[in-house]
Amino acid sequence: MMQAQTDGARPVETGTRRVHELLGRQAQLRGQAPALVDADGRTLDHEVCEAAAGELARLFAERGVVAGDRVLIVAENCAATALAIFAASSLDAIAVPVNARMTGTELARITDHAGPRAILYTTHVSAEAAGHAEAAGAEPVVTATGRLALAKGPGGAPEPVAQGPEQTAVILYTTGTTGDPKGVMLTHANLLFAGATSAALRGMGPEDRVYGALPLTHVFGLASMLMAAVSCGACVQLETRFAPDRLLAALKRGVTVLPMVPQMHALLMKHVAGQGLDRLEGARLRYVSSGAAPLDPAWKRKAEAFYGLPLQNGYGMTESTAGVSGTRNPIGVPDVSVGPALPGIEIRIDAPDAEGVGEIRTRGPHVMKGYFRNPEATAQVIDAEGWLATGDLGRIDAEGRLHVVGRCKELIIRSGFNVYPPEVEAALNDHPAVVQAAVVGRSRDGNEEVLAFVQCTDPVPEPATLKAHVSERLSSYKRPSKILIVDRLPAAATGKILKHKLLGVFADRLAALDAEEK
Secondary structure: OOEEOOOOOOOOOOOOOOHHHHHHHHHHHHHEEEEEEEEOOOOHHHHHHHHHHHHHHHHHHHHHOOOOOEEEEEEEOHHHHHHHHHHHOOOOOOOEEEOOOOHHHHHHHHHHHHOOOOEOOOOOOOOOHHHHHHOOOOHHHHHOOEEOOOOOOOOOOOOOOOOOOOOEEEEEEEEEOOOOOOEEEEEEHHHHHHHHHHHHHHHHOOOEEEEOOOOOOOHHHHHHHHHHHHHHEEEEEEEEOOOOHHHHHHHHHHEEEHHHHHHHHHHHHHHOOOOOOOOOOOOOEEEEOOOOOOOOOHHHHHHHHOOOOEEEEEEEEEHHOOEEEOOOOOOOOOOOOOOOOOOOOEEEEEOOOOOOOOEEEEEEOOOOOEEEOOOHHHHEEEOOOOOOOEEEEEOOOOOEEEEEEEEEEOOEEOOOOOOHHHHHHHHHHHHHOEEEEEEEEEEOEEEEEEEEEEEEEEOOOHHHHHHHHHHHOOHHHHOEEEEEEOOOOOOOOOOOOOOHHHHOOOOHHHHHHHHHOO
């Protein structure tokens, strides 16, 4: 076993028990300084944010929400999404933010599992949220953050409420490797620690403006963006949908901190190149990071030349409240590791092979409380000593930096969103002509694409037919970009599909499809 450890935890401010208290503190300290720039361009100061969160809390309470209840937030990025999380905190309720781009079937699974007392829809910024609200018969409500909709949820027994910061603050859903929804319970302590640690890693302060295109319904956007900003009084400029032209305009208007996934960086560079430029000009940007996907050395050099700044990298997952490790490199350093462990966090490599590669485990105040009402699944990933099994493979170098080299699990990270192959395979297998399907990810252009290999019966459907089939069952980011219909899938004698052979066996067909796209 190899292990890396930092010198000690970064303490959370004494007396802070709930994340909404951070919002209240910033309202007292910074009052009318900007806190959020909403998706429509309107700036909300800290005092307005605190009042708007209070208004949402009253709406929740009027619909019966009490301590320990869940509040489902069907959302895209906007001020209402952010402030609804703090509103739930003020009631000792649990926020459950979910992506509005989910299908009705996906949303129904999570709703049934979470048992929310109330459901909020950000209808003013999302056609998808409006569609879900209409299907649920939700009531329109006009708030300081815009026109929203509220519906009564199925309800369920309230969760026990802890007096300290170990109370669950948020549940973020992953479908898990089985395709079933799993609710990751993140405590107030988790989020307070993650926000303070992320802000410190970036050297953030009240004068910073953070670009907020990362979804607040996912841990990267929630913890490393929103909680980091509110912990230090910085402003977040929220974007409902990423667009490179809007990002470029934001950079020229004063964005200083840019956390994104590789595909977003690539799209910005392509947009600027279309204007005849090879680097970013006229910006106040001082910190750039890339997460949720591996870094390629050549691409990293290109990005640093474009920004004129070092491109920092990091590693984390939903179950670790985003951050486990992060880099602090000067520009030009060829390091493509994910850096050393963050302060207060331990990392170890279990059962390393001859090259030091084994499963990454981590322990510290960032580790989730567990999976919602699923102690069996929790026990499978968190041991008695508090070590979280990440399911990822890595090694620690002589300088104590973590290198992620692969996945024990089959998770695909596409544009910063988690895609679990069993869920995609289940959608494909639901078609009557499909015998079996195998789904894998492939790294391409700084992102991962979803590839599906499908064995069918006669008459064999067209790939377009299968794409239409899954589009009714899966969110857009989960849908395969390519579906190859094959005579047979490579399999072991037991019949188990050998997924690691798929890209090699069908390399020629993939190359032909790639050529057609160019």
